[in-house]
Amino acid sequence: MEAGWRHAVIPWLAQAPAAPALNMWNAPAGTPEIWMKVGIAMLAGFGLLAALIAAPTRLRRPISGAFIFLAGLFWVLVFLFPKPIDSQTPHEQRPRGFVQDVSFWLADAIPVVSNFSNILTAFILGLGVFSLVRIHLMRVAKKQNDWPFSVVLLVSMVAMATFGYWDWKTRLDLGGAKVDEAWPLAAYGKDLLFDGMLQVMEAAMFSLIAFFILSAAYRAFRIRSVEATILLCAALIAMLNLMGAVVVTWDGMIESFGKDNAFVMNFTLSSVAGFIRDNLQTPGIRAIDFGIGLGALAMGLRLWLSLERVGGN
Amino acid sequence: MANEKTIWEKLQAIDRRVLYTLLMVIATVSLFFKVNVPTKPGQPTKDLYRLLVDDEALPEGSTVILQSDWTQSTRGESAGQMEALLRILMRRNIKFALLSVADPQAPLVARNVIRAINLERKAKNQREYQVWEDYVNLGYFPNAEGTSNAIAANFKTAVAGRKETPPGSATPLDVFQSPVLSKVSKVEDVPVYINVTGSKTSNILIERLGGRVPFAALVTGVMGPETLNYYQSGQVKGVAIGLNGVAEMESLMEKGLVETGKPEVKSFAGETNYGRGMAYYLALHTCLVLMIVAVVVGNVAMVAARKKK
Numbered sequence: 001m002e003a004g005w006r007h008a009v010i011p012w013l014a015q016a017p018a019a020p021a022l023n024m025w026n027a028p029a030g031t032p033e034i035w036m037k038v039g040i041a042m043l044a045g046f047g048l049l050a051a052l053i054a055a056p057t058r059l060r061r062p063i064s065g066a067f068i069f070l071a072g073l074f075w076v077l078v079f080l081f082p083k084p085i086d087s088q089t090p091h092e093q094r095p096r097g098f099v100q101d102v103s104f105w106l107a108d109a110i111p112v113v114s115n116f117s118n119i120l121t122a123f124i125l126g127l128g129v130f131s132l133v134r135i136h137l138m139r140v141a142k143k144q145n146d147w148p149f150s151v152v153l154l155v156s157m158v159a160m161a162t163f164g165y166w167d168w169k170t171r172l173d174l175g176g177a178k179v180d181e182a183w184p185l186a187a188y189g190k191d192l193l194f195d196g197m198l199q200v201m202e203a204a205m206f207s208l209i210a211f212f213i214l215s216a217a218y219r220a221f222r223i224r225s226v227e228a229t230i231l232l233c234a235a236l237i238a239m240l241n242l243m244g245a246v247v248v249t250w251d252g253m254i255e256s257f258g259k260d261n262a263f264v265m266n267f268t269l270s271s272v273a274g275f276i277r278d279n280l281q282t283p284g285i286r287a288i289d290f291g292i293g294l295g296a297l298a299m300g301l302r303l304w305l306s307l308e309r310v311g312g313n
Numbered sequence: 314m315a316n317e318k319t320i321w322e323k324l325q326a327i328d329r330r331v332l333y334t335l336l337m338v339i340a341t342v343s344l345f346f347k348v349n350v351p352t353k354p355g356q357p358t359k360d361l362y363r364l365l366v367d368d369e370a371l372p373e374g375s376t377v378i379l380q381s382d383w384t385q386s387t388r389g390e391s392a393g394q395m396e397a398l399l400r401i402l403m404r405r406n407i408k409f410a411l412l413s414v415a416d417p418q419a420p421l422v423a424r425n426v427i428r429a430i431n432l433e434r435k436a437k438n439q440r441e442y443q444v445w446e447d448y449v450n451l452g453y454f455p456n457a458e459g460t461s462n463a464i465a466a467n468f469k470t471a472v473a474g475r476k477e478t479p480p481g482s483a484t485p486l487d488v489f490q491s492p493v494l495s496k497v498s499k500v501e502d503v504p505v506y507i508n509v510t511g512s513k514t515s516n517i518l519i520e521r522l523g524g525r526v527p528f529a530a531l532v533t534g535v536m537g538p539e540t541l542n543y544y545q546s547g548q549v550k551g552v553a554i555g556l557n558g559v560a561e562m563e564s565l566m567e568k569g570l571v572e573t574g575k576p577e578v579k580s581f582a583g584e585t586n587y588g589r590g591m592a593y594y595l596a597l598h599t600c601l602v603l604m605i606v607a608v609v610v611g612n613v614a615m616v617a618a619r620k621k622k
Contacts, residue, residue, distance in 0.1 A: 110466035114459035244352035
């Protein structure tokens with residue numbers, strides 16, 4: 001009886017490969033049924049949100065804490081629970097038993113739960129857009145400082161979204177190849193705004209980093225101590241090693257002096273830079289990564305168990 | 314008069330605007346010269362080239378997953394990497410499924426590079442890569458961690474619902490009906506998973522894919538040292554790092570790869586191999602020389618000023 005319950009419910013919840021293609025969670029694309037289900041899901045979501053807002057203040061933290069715990073528990077189980085050897089084994093060929101059932105259920109549910117987080121992230125993008133529009137509309141309405149820049153931002157945002165969506169729709173309707181050939185207004189507008197303006201400005205903005213790096217290197221790399229001298233030497237070797245012409249020339253010179261002498265060959269630029277990279281730089285980064293990993297684990301545990309106190313509590 | 318700075322003091326405090334102007338002039342002028350600067354490819358790039366070109370590692374005509382996670386902010390490095398990679402894949406008739414997790418702009422940027430390489434092939438009377446037949450664009454997934462987890466667990470479910478319009482058709486069809494993904498249902502079904510990235514997505518993939526599939530990364534110079542950790546541990550089979558990596562890749566494409574004790578890997582001599590990597594490589598050299606000269610001048614001036622005191 002218990003096994004029957006598991007075998008009925010687990011694949012249904014996880015949308016396992018053996019589960020029917022259409023179940024209560026989905027419907028054929030574009031049908032009224034799917035739109036109705038989307039509407040119901042949105043209403044339920046807003047209802048839950050409203051209930052959470054209406055809940056007494058002292059209950060909000062335990063409620064959100066419970067959701068956080070459940071969400072985290074899934075990934076903890078995925079990490080700790082024994083994994084199936086092949087998660088895509090056909091349903092009827094899967095081994096039976098509690099451990100096997102749960103491990104297959106967890107494996108099947110990963111894409112579903114990941115989709116939840118993808119959707120939440122998409123909502124965050126939407127929230128960002130909403131917040132940006134609200135702030136800048138207010139600034140324009142109240143004619144606050146630099147309000148013309150807000151107008152530029154809003155106009156750019158609307159233009160980019162309009163042409164982006166129009167181009168996407170045209171490509172969907174006509175096919176990408178035909179759009180590239182005919183180059184209609186939608187594609188032209190998108191190209192001008194996206195490739196001609198946004199992308200170029202983004203590249204220009206990030207290329208400014210080179211100027212700051214040069215200025216900072218000139219001012220900071222001074223041999224004021226032994227440590228600074230070691231750092232400077234290592235940096236110079238790393239920089240020289242990035243220059244193929246220097247590496248080829250120097251290494252060629254060393255090879256011509258002592259091709260058969262293993263000791264001399266240690267002084268090729270690629271060997272010295274490789275030694276620094278493999279024995280000093282990479283292990284150093286590995287150690288830092290370990291530290292960051294432990295810190296993230298500790299922080300993750302605190303968040304998962306709602307031990308983290310924020311907002312001045 | 315007594316407060317007038319000596320030449321050594323002045324050289325210790327060169328105005329940043331002078332440095333900026335020098336850098337701008339040197340970088341710009343260098344871009345006008347087309348010089349094939351010699352390179353000595355490092356082992357990570359050689360391994361990447363072997364993985365992409367060796368028929369045993371990546372059989373001709375097979376399908377790879379290509380995760381493109383860069384935008385114009387890292388164009389100097391990532392665009393050259395993407396172009397070199399696409400040239401190799403297209404010359405070897407390797408199909409690819411393109412997806413992005415880092416930035417909503419990334420799929421569009423990748424599509425532009427595909428179009429540019431296709432135009433290059435068209436000009437040489439070579440077969441253009443066709444969407445649906447040769448590649449599919451799975452689009453953007455807005456959560457790197459979650460998407461990587463889902464791909465590792467069940468690729469087919471992770472990208473379910475993504476559609477592409479076949480040429481000559483007005484109806485978008487499921488990407489798994491395309492010749493590109495018809496034989497792929499899990500990530501283990503592809504011989505190589507490739508990530509061209511300007512951020513940490515390669516690390517996330519390594520953590521989440523967990524060795525299910527040979528993984529290759531083309532990363533920026535900033536991410537290079539961190540990625541080398543995974544290369545040293547064998548979790549990444551080959552890496553091209555930054556602009557230097559692009560120039561090395563292009564050099565290998567032109568000259569091929571001969572290594573002691575390993576089978577020779579063919580070159581693509583006679584084709585357009587030197588591209589954006591070599592175009593920018595001279596500028597990398599001259600800008601690094603400027604940086605080294607600036608650092609040396611600052612230090613010499615500091616030592617000379619101290620001695621004088």
